[in-house]
Amino acid sequence: MPEFQKKTVHIKDPAKVEEIICGLIKGGAAKLQVITDFDMTLSRFSHNGKRCPTCHNVIDNCKYVSDECRKKLHELKEKYYAIEIAPELTIQEKYPYMIEWYTKSHALLIEQRFQQDKLEEVIRDSDIMLKEGYETFFDKLNEHTVPVFIFSAGLGDVLEEAIRQSGVYYPNVKVISNFMDFDENVDLAILGGYLFVQSIEKGAKHACAGAVAEDQKRMSWNEDGRRCSGPETPIQPDQQWDRPWDTSGGLSAALQNAVDKPLIPGVIKGFKGELIHVYNKHGDALRRTEYFSHLKENSNIVLLGDSLGDLVMADGVSVENILKIGFLNDKDLEIDSDPTSTSKTDSLNKFPTDLNGQSAIRAHDAVVFQIDESLEKYMDLYDIVLVKDETLDVANSILQKIL
Numbered sequence: 001m002p003e004f005q006k007k008t009v010h011i012k013d014p015a016k017v018e019e020i021i022c023g024l025i026k027g028g029a030a031k032l033q034v035i036t037d038f039d040m041t042l043s044r045f046s047h048n049g050k051r052c053p054t055c056h057n058v059i060d061n062c063k064y065v066s067d068e069c070r071k072k073l074h075e076l077k078e079k080y081y082a083i084e085i086a087p088e089l090t091i092q093e094k095y096p097y098m099i100e101w102y103t104k105s106h107a108l109l110i111e112q113r114f115q116q117d118k119l120e121e122v123i124r125d126s127d128i129m130l131k132e133g134y135e136t137f138f139d140k141l142n143e144h145t146v147p148v149f150i151f152s153a154g155l156g157d158v159l160e161e162a163i164r165q166s167g168v169y170y171p172n173v174k175v176i177s178n179f180m181d182f183d184e185n186v187d188l189a190i191l192g193g194y195l196f197v198q199s200i201e202k203g204a205k206h207a208c209a210g211a212v213a214e215d216q217k218r219m220s221w222n223e224d225g226r227r228c229s230g231p232e233t234p235i236q237p238d239q240q241w242d243r244p245w246d247t248s249g250g251l252s253a254a255l256q257n258a259v260d261k262p263l264i265p266g267v268i269k270g271f272k273g274e275l276i277h278v279y280n281k282h283g284d285a286l287r288r289t290e291y292f293s294h295l296k297e298n299s300n301i302v303l304l305g306d307s308l309g310d311l312v313m314a315d316g317v318s319v320e321n322i323l324k325i326g327f328l329n330d331k332d333l334e335i336d337s338d339p340t341s342t343s344k345t346d347s348l349n350k351f352p353t354d355l356n357g358q359s360a361i362r363a364h365d366a367v368v369f370q371i372d373e374s375l376e377k378y379m380d381l382y383d384i385v386l387v388k389d390e391t392l393d394v395a396n397s398i399l400q401k402i403l
C-alpha cells in the first residue's frame with residue numbers, strides 16, 4: 001500500500017502488521033468494528049503550523065468564558081498537560097493528576113454557567129478540525145454499517161457537534177465521553193446580571209417564581225416568560241419571594257410553556273456519569289459493557305488513538321484481530337519552538353517535585369528526550385505509529401482493503 005511508504009509511518013514489526021491486516025481482510029465488514037479516540041486522533045493536532053484545539057479548548061477559548069477564567073484554565077493546562085505527556089512518568093503516577101486537572105477545569109466551566117444554546121455557535125467559530133480524509137473514513141464505515149465507537153476523554157457535547165457540523169455523525173457512530181449536564185427543569189436565568197431561580201413543577205396547580213438574587217432585588221416576568229423591565233424592589237437578605245400564580249392563562253401558561261420548551265436555555269450544572277479522563281479508558285464498565293455486548297461478532301478491531309491511555313479502549317472486548325494505530329504528535333509544538341524559551345522550562349518546572357526527577361535536565365534536552373523516548377514506547381505498544389500525520393490516509397487505505 002503506497003500510504004505505508006509515507007515518512008510519517010513507523011512500524012516495529014511489519015510482518016505482524018501484515019498478518020493482522022490479512023485477518024481483518026478475511027473477516028470483512030461483518031466482523032469489523034472501529035474503536036477510536038477523538039482529540040488529536042480524529043481531530044487535528046495542528047493546521048498550518050498552528051495548534052488546533054481539543055474539545056475542552058473550544059470552550060476554554062470561547063467568548064462566553066471570562067478572560068480571568070480562561071487564564072486559570074490555561075494555567076491548569078500548562079501544568080497538567082506536561083504531566084499527561086511526560087514519558088518519564090508512569091500511567092499510575094499520572095492518574096491522580098489527571099483527576100485533579102479534570103476536577104478543577106470542569107468546576108471552572110460550571111462556574112462560568114455556560115449555556116447549551118451557545119454550543120453550535122462556539123464550535124462553528126472554533127478552529128477544531130477533523131483530520132484530512134475524514135469524509136472517506138466515516139462515509140465508508142457508514143456505507144458498510146461498521147460500528148464506530150468514539151471513546152473520548154474530551155467533551156461529548158463538543159465532539160458530537162463537531163462531527164455533526166462536518167456532516168459525518170451517522171447512525172453507526174456511538175459516542176462515549178464527558179457530557180455536560182444542563183439544567184432544564186429549573187431554569188437558571190442570568191438576566192441583567194442578576195441570578196434568579198424559577199422552579200416550576202410540571203403539572204403543578206400553580207407555578208412559583210422565587211427570586212433570591214445576590215443583590216437582594218426581586219424581579220418579575222412579563223407575559224412571554226421573560227424578565228420585564230419593571231421596577232426592582234429590594235428585599236431583605238433573608239426574605240424569600242414566593243407566590244402562586246393564577247393557572248388560568250397569562251403568565252402561568254407562559255411559565256408552564258417554558259417548562260416544556262424552556263425559553264431560557266439550559267445552563268451547565270455539572271457533568272453526567274463517571275468522569276472519563278485520559279488514563280481511565282478501561283473503566284466506565286457499565287456503559288462500555290452495554291455497548292460491546294451487542295458486538296460480540298465484531299471481533300476484528302481497528303483501534304485509533306494518540307495517547308498511551310487509548311491502548312486500553314478495547315480491553316474486555318472480544319478480539320480475534322486487533323490493529324492499533326497511534327498518532328504521535330509533534331511535541332515541539334506543544335510548548336514552543338524556541339529551545340531556550342522559559343515557557344518550556346516553566347512547564348517542566350511545574351511538575352510536582354516528588355515526580356520531577358528530570359528537573360535538572362535542561363528544558364530543550366528534556367523535550368528532545370521526550371520525543372525520542374515516546375516514539376520508541378509508541379512503537380512498542382502501537383502496531384503502526386504515525387508521527388505528525390494530520391491525515392486518516394493510512395486508516396483509509398486499510399479500510400479500503402477490508403471493505
Ligand code: C5P
Pocket residue numbers: 037038039040054055056057077081084101102105106151152153154278307
Ligand atoms: O478525545 P481524547 O480522549 O483525546 O480527549 C482528551 C484530551 O483532552 C486530552 O489529550 C487532554 O489533553 C485534553 N484536555 C484538555 N483540557 C482539559 C482536560 C483534557 O484539553 N481540561
Ligand code: MG
Pocket residue numbers: 037038039040041305306307
Ligand atoms: Mg486524544
